Amino acid sequence: MVMIVYGKQIVLHLLERHSDLVEEIYLAKEIDTKTFAFIAKNNRRILRTDLKKAQAMARGGNHQGFLAKIIPPLPISLKEIKKYNKVLVLCGITDVGNIGAIFRTAYCLGVEAVVLGLSENFSYEGVIRASVGAMLDIPFCVCKNILDLINEFKNENIYCYGADIMGEDIKNITIQDKWALFLGSEGEGLNKKILSKLDKIVSIRMKGDFNSLNVSVAAGILINRMG
Structure with missing residues (x-):
């Protein structure tokens, strides 16, 4: 099971602290070279997508052009x-x-x-x-x-x-x-x-x-x- 999360800050936070949970990154806009370099250094698959598909993936939410497919968090006992x-x-x-x-x-x-x-x-x-x-x-x-x-x-x-x-x-x-x-x-x-x-x-x-x-x-x- 995987899930989609979206928004610039949450995606960057995931890559910085929980990159092991990230499977793919989706970008629906052009971004600055520094941010792209940070995303790329995590060696996760980066896919370009159009705004219509990104909006559908975010279920109408404000994705800011940044989306990620991640492994859901697991509850402890x-x-x-x-x-x-x-x-x-x-x-x-x-x-x-x-x-x-x-x-x-x-x-x-x-x-x-x-x-x-x-x-x-x-x-x-x-x-x-x-x-x-x-x-x-x-x-x-x-x-x-x-x-x-x-x-x-x-x-x-x-x-x-x-x-x-x-x-x-x-x-x-x-x-x-x-x-x-x-x-x-x-x-x-x-x-x-x-x-x-x-x-x-x-x-x-x-x-x-x-x-x-x-x-x-x-x-x-x-x-x-x-x-």
Whole structure:
């Protein structure tokens, strides 16, 4: 199985850091000699294509003339996830843009692994693009049963935090050394069953009139304050 990703920055990032995943490069525009030399030095097949075909390959997305056929990232096992000290768990978050932004933020702020709590398939291509390649830089697994996951974490002495508007202000909490932070879906948040099983519920105190943040923004603030 292969997939197509597109966009100048993501394609160049892949060649710089994950060239082993790249099978072919497609160029739909003329590029400067320096950029072409960088692409060519990776010894990957480079194909010229017209704009119509490139647009079809990108499914109408803004490819900027750069596309790549790559091997999809492989999830790791839950057993491996439990070895990490800082884990982010996304419960039912389905928006590709949000997932990608969270991966990028998580990687930049030192989260060691991500669990995707999904009951359906999602677009790896979209997440890789939205994360500007960060999804390829951080281990992840897919877990359908979040309640069982919490039990697994607790058995490994991983302290489980959940984000909810009714939680305690994150600034007032001493964070455990080994933790997992659970974030709920964009509309519903974490459900009651999940909240009831977690060790601590945390929140971000607001100063304005809004009572909630976009989940990717909230993820960045919470991760940063958890250290």
